[in-house]
Amino acid sequence: MKGIRYFWGKSRLILIMFSYLIFLSGCWSSRELDELGIAVALGIDKTEEGTYSLTVQIINPSEIAAEKATTRPPVTLYKAEGETLFEAIRKMTKKAPRKIYFSQLRLLILGQSLAEEGVLPALDLLYRDAEFRTSFFMTIAKNASVEDILSVITPYEKIPANKIMDTITAAQENWAATEGVYIDQVISDIRSTGKSPVMTGILLNGSEDTGNSIKNIESPDAPTRLEIDHLSVFKDDRMLGWLNEAESKGYNYIVGNVKNTLINFPCKEEGSGKIGVEILRSNAAIDAKLKKGKPVISVEIEAEGNVGEVECQIDLSKPETLQMIEQKTEGDIKDKMQLSVKAAQEVYKSDIFGFGNAINRKEPNYWKKVEKEWNAHFVETDVEFDVKVNIRRKGTNVQPVQKEG
Amino acid sequence: MRRRKKKTTNNNDNVQLDSRLAKQIDESLEGNLTVIKKTLGDASDLVIRRMTLNSSNKIKGAVLFIDGLVDKTSVQDFILEVMMVEVPPENISLAHVYDEIKDSALPIGEITETNKLDDLLLRLLSGETLVLLDNETRALSASTKGWKDRGVQETTSESVIRGPKESFTETLRTNTALVRRKIKNPNLRIDAKKIGKVTATDVAVLYIEGTADESVVKELHARLDKIDIDGVLESGYIEEFIEDPPYSPFPKVYYTERPDSIAGGLLEGKVAIVTDGTPNVLLVPALFVNFMQSSEDYYQRYDIGTFIRLLRLFSFVIALFMPSLYIAITTFHQEMIPAPLLINLAAQREGVPFPAFVEAVLMEATFEILREAGVRLPKAVGSAVSIVGALVLGESAVQAGLVSPAMVIVVALTAISSFVFPSYNMAIPVRMLRFSLMILAATFGLYGIILGLIALVLHLCSLQSFGVPYMSPFAPLVPKDQKDVLVRFPHWGLLSRPSATAHKNEKRTSGRNQPKEGSK
Structure with a gap:
């Protein structure tokens, strides 16, 4: 008896406190792994009636983890339409056997028509709902419908969304003509007056009829493939058009996105063979100044490179040769940046580089005056470039293989 | 409580004994022997050797012992032989026989004199040999304890690689x-x-x-x-x-x-x-930390001692939290799992009929049963248990689709971790609390586990062992005692004893005995 009373006396408070917890649950709904439809890619587009059309790519875990090849596809698509995105997602339960789970989303593909109309309304749910993480790449379907892109079965990587995500990451790190952007970055760029967003595009290469069948991956050279394209230019939340490869690279140099890329240029005159320089590191600094009441942006690039490939007979042991290579590399980088700025200023009239933000940081008083009509000022802003390239290494060969003597 | 106390007094097993034995030893030898015999219920292992001392006045005496509890050769050589052959010298007076025997005759190390029957009886039953004389109200009890025991053997439950192998015995x-x-x-x-x-x-x-x-x-x-x-x-x-x-x-x-x-x-x-x-x-x-330490920590070098202690703490956490973390993360917080792992786990769970919680409880319970079976079984049958456990329950349960392979790994890792504690004592609360944490995890997810953890820490910090806070030297924090808790400093660096228990005499070494590099 005494024991029970002792126990009750000591722990009554704790028991009462614990009983409150039942009403305080945070994440109540427990779900087993086999009740989840794990979505890896989400495609959003507008139909002609103006409703949202939603395409979700859901993985079939047992097909992906299967040790033996199966004839069932590794992913399944579900589509639904709705007045709002949320409605479309909930309507999807009419077709999908499981409630769709979005936390592991790798990729969001926006249809071109939606992108041209404005993406911001569609992004609210994705940013508001607790289930969505912000770590998925935002892309634009460039030459095909969202649905066609999502139904391509990809070789080598079983999950198409993973394939695209990995390709974006690899291309961004090693080629630098694209940029994987996350939703928080896009939203903050849209809301910022001093920078406009960019997004990478996805291309469908080949026929969509073969792409959506398992036959697509039965031959070593898959007839239909997904490819990462260059960057799209936005103004506010509306897509205006596309940058080409050189302009995309120029963009990445300016914003400091280049980790590793390659630059080619002819040795001496045209047709004499080329030299390839591998850029290993690049730092960009955007600075803003006011000159005679007008803003001037200066972009400073400091890059480090290797001689990667030499097709002609030059003497790499001479310092002058290396200087020449450095100068040409600098010239190439500068050209690309100029092209990029030119496209932004003349064709799209959209400040994708964040020059406005640079002015805001340096000259906040001036910025307050121009903030409202920044795009008009942007078009007329002078941009100066200062590129410094250091060639550090020449690979395992000092001289080109063609070099005589 | 009051009722129970009353009952105990009534039922006191000593009461009846006391009433008969509290009294002093009688003058009559035969009377004493009868009482002892009667009290022991004519026990078959009671040996009473009556004798007449080798003297002119024919003094009667008796030697009593319990067969099996005494060392027979010492009774034989040092008591019986002395009493019957050597003692006492011819013309000793009756009154001095007792003192003669007590002071100079018996070559036994420990001799006690008593005149109380209950004391005498207790000594008899503890393995001492009683010497009673006629017309004498005092009796002698000679320590002749000697029985079959196991001897000092190698420890079976706390083996070490380096360090003494001997273990305590039953004596x-x-x-x-x-x-x-x-x-x-x-x-x-x-x-x-x-x-x-x-x-x-x-x-x-x-x-x-x-x-x-x-x-x-x-x-x-x-x-x-x-x-x-x-x-x-x-x-x-x-x-x-x-x-x-x-x-x-x-x-x-x-x-x-x-x-x-x-x-x-x-x-x-x-x-x-x-x-x-x-x-x-x-x-x-x-203290809590004592159960995480092994004496071998002090015998091996301090670096490995420290590493092993940290490893034990890590396995304590695994043994306590692993299954509940698995349940919480896979049923509430799937977004925390890296995508490839999640796909893998999801694929494993396809077709498993039970929720993760049931699956985990099933496997944990199975493991506990297997362990209990293994402990009680004779060694020869023990290997059968491991076969059943490893093959039949582990492998086949996965193949039959009853549990997912990941769960088997979780349970196995938990089980292995719970064997790391040097003290079997501490593994017990871990085994039991694991189940409560699993219930919390299945109902509240990580939130529940954290609540459980908070409750656990509060509970641990509220405990005391003989007035010493159980979690010391962590709570209350004693900085100088940290040298020998999670890490072990080299012996020359352990300058003081733990203040929680040895605050009266803390100084262990004078210090300054750190070996000098290159000194000759």
């Missing part, structure tokens, strides 16, 4: 001797007690005077004296009586069968309780 005297051999210090105190109204079990309290906290010793004596029980068959009986708050799954008394662990504890100012009849010796006060 109290052997055990105290094992400790005394390690601590040759006059301040080592060995206080004797008898606990248990029926068993009258010998208990010894060991401590180093001047190092041990007197209040702890005093408190321990008080608690031991308060024990009211019929029998003490193992130190576990005593442990439950002297434990601080009785309702806590965590052990507050350390036990070991390694004499070196006890000696180490005594040096740190702790108090040991040796119980006759068991090799498990208790040590108080016991």
